[in-house]
Amino acid sequence: MRIVPIPPSEGLRLLAVHAHPDDESSKGAAMMAAYVAAGAEVMVASCTGGERGDILNAAAGELAHAHRDLAGLRREEMAEAAAVLGIQHRWIGFVDSGLPEGDPLPDLPSGCFALQPLERAAAPLVRLIREFRPHVVTTYDENGGYPHPDHIMAHRVAVEAFEAAADPERYPGLGEPWAASKLYYDRAFSPDRFRTLHYGMVEEGLESPYAERVAAWEENPEGEMFAWVTHHGTTTQIACAEFFGHRDRALLAHRTQIDPEGFFFAVPTDVYARHWPWEDYTLATSRVETTLPESDLFAGLR
Known part of the structure; x- marks a missing residue:
């Protein structure tokens, strides 16, 4: 088992694009906390507010609050998770599409994130990339990691913004162009x-x-x-087992969405750390030279 620690990362910036609050804690949380500890600036962009999420933890103490104002409570939960991880956070501002179920599937709600024209949905992220100037962007693969309409749309938006933010001819008026160097897909379901x-x-x-x-x-x-699961191989493994506790605490901050007895806690943290001490990524695009496999998302930038 080859474990390569993250090197000092001062001056480097990473942007993780997620669909809903809680996705950042279930996908890449330990990696982000590890890079923050190494000195990098890390920001999460949440495309939606998670307004249509189900209340998945009946034991949550704020059930009345959740039923009255789930969107507001999810903002509070997101702030708590961000504090645990030490990350910066931005809301992109679109409305959760929900997860359609049934056969045939029902139509998505009017005005939701997944139904937005691509350029309209990507514009706020282009602005954020040009403002934050990340060296690395992470998101989901073309199947969304799993096929939730908002996850698929988050992929499309992240890819569009990654490419367009570098082009002075595209999205004029949204800041000075910035070319992020690398785009990764999260492999949470490897x-x-x-x-x-x-x-x-x-x-x-x-x-x-x-x-x-x-x-x-x-x-x-x-x-x-x-x-x-799409057929992307893992190119990059980030050793971050010492931050699995941060991941778990960030997940628990999303208490209306995460069952402490559920799937995300099915493997004890110490067992997880002994057998799979990494979080996994696929390098999708790179504007710098790098050698695969990698043990650092900023490989080629140091």
């Missing part, structure tokens, strides 16, 4: 990680929450453990 954690749990005499998925995958190796 099948290899789930399989390794499964066998780590078994090895330590614990019941694995992934046993059924791994068995199905091994029975059909040509299939997918998660049918919606």
